[in-house]
Amino acid sequence: MPNRPSLPDDMVLVEQLLAGDERAFTQLVRAYHGKLRYLARAIVGEAYADEVVQDTWLAVLKALSGFQARSSLKTWLFRILSNTAISCVRREVRSTAAGGLTNEDVPALPATRFDTSGNWKTPPLPWHAETPEALLASDQLRQCLEETLAVLPASQRMAIVLHDIEGVPMVEVCNILAVQETNARVLLHRARTRLRAVIEAYERGQGC
Amino acid sequence: MLNCRQVTDRASDYLDEALPFGERVQMRLHLMLCHHCRRYLRQLRAIVRALPGLPKTAVSEDTVRQVVHRLKNQ
Numbered sequence: 001m002p003n004r005p006s007l008p009d010d011m012v013l014v015e016q017l018l019a020g021d022e023r024a025f026t027q028l029v030r031a032y033h034g035k036l037r038y039l040a041r042a043i044v045g046e047a048y049a050d051e052v053v054q055d056t057w058l059a060v061l062k063a064l065s066g067f068q069a070r071s072s073l074k075t076w077l078f079r080i081l082s083n084t085a086i087s088c089v090r091r092e093v094r095s096t097a098a099g100g101l102t103n104e105d106v107p108a109l110p111a112t113r114f115d116t117s118g119n120w121k122t123p124p125l126p127w128h129a130e131t132p133e134a135l136l137a138s139d140q141l142r143q144c145l146e147e148t149l150a151v152l153p154a155s156q157r158m159a160i161v162l163h164d165i166e167g168v169p170m171v172e173v174c175n176i177l178a179v180q181e182t183n184a185r186v187l188l189h190r191a192r193t194r195l196r197a198v199i200e201a202y203e204r205g206q207g208c
Numbered sequence: 209m210l211n212c213r214q215v216t217d218r219a220s221d222y223l224d225e226a227l228p229f230g231e232r233v234q235m236r237l238h239l240m241l242c243h244h245c246r247r248y249l250r251q252l253r254a255i256v257r258a259l260p261g262l263p264k265t266a267v268s269e270d271t272v273r274q275v276v277h278r279l280k281n282q
C-alpha cells in the first residue's frame with residue numbers, strides 16, 4: 001500500500017491544478033476516480049461507466065477555472081459527472097417523483113403488515129445483524145445490499161448513493177437531481193425501505 | 209398520536225432530522241411506547257449507517273497512472 005497523504009484544502013488543490021501541477025492531478029484522480037466510477041455505474045451501468053468517468057475528467061479540467069468554493073470539490077465533481085451522464089435519469093426522476101408526493105403517499109411497507117388502526121400486525125423481528133458493523137461484516141448481506149442497489153430505479157439509486165454513501169448534503173443532492181427536497185426525500189425513503197425489506201427477508205431465511 | 213404505519217412512513221425523514229418539530233415530538237412519544245417501531249428504526253438506521261462502508265472504491269496505482277496519462281494526451 002503506497003503512502004497516501006491526505007488531500008490539501010480544496011482551493012489550494014484547485015490552484016495547483018490550474019498551475020498544471022501533475023502531482024496534484026494524480027492526487028485528485030487517486031482520491032476520486034473510484035468514487036466517480038461507483039456513481040457513474042449507478043447512473044449508466046457497468047458498460048458505460050468508464051467512458052462517463054473519462055468524459056467527466058475532461059470536463060473537470062475544462063471547468064476547473066470556474067470552480068468556486070460554494071460547494072466542496074467533491075460535490076462539484078459529482079455534479080459534473082451527473083451532468084455528463086444524467087439527462088435520461090432526470091427525466092425519470094421527474095416522472096416518478098413529481099406531483100408533490102410525500103412519504104405518506106408512498107407507503108413504506110405493504111398495508112397487510114398493519115391492522116385497521118395502523119398498528120403492527122406483523123411486527124419487525126430482531127435481526128442477527130442489527131448494527132452497521134454487523135451488516136458489513138457479512139459478505140452475504142453486503143452482496144444483498146449491493147444487488148438491491150443495482151436494481152433500484154436510477155433516480156432512487158442516485159439519491160441514496162449521493163446522500164447516504166457519499167454524504168453529499170441534501171441541498172446538493174437536489175441540485176444534482178434537479179428536484180425539490182420533498183421529492184428527493186421520497187426517493188431516499190423508498191430506496192432505504194427497499195433495502196430494509198431485503199435484509200428482513202434475508203433474516204427470515206427467504207434469501208435476497 | 210401517530211400509529212405504527214405513520215411512524216414507518218416518517219422513519220427516513222426522522223433519521224435525517226427533517227421532520228417538523230411537532231411531528232418529531234410525536235415520533236419520540238410513539239417510540240417511547242412502542243418497541244416494534246423502535247426496532248424498525250434501529251434496523252433502518254443500521255442500514256443507512258452501513259451504506260458508506262459498502263463500496264470498495266479504492267483504485268490501483270496502475271489505474272491512476274493510466275487515467276492521468278490518457279488525459280495528458282488529450
Ligand SMILES: [Zn+2]
Pocket residue numbers: 120211212215238242243244245246
Ligand atoms: Zn409503533
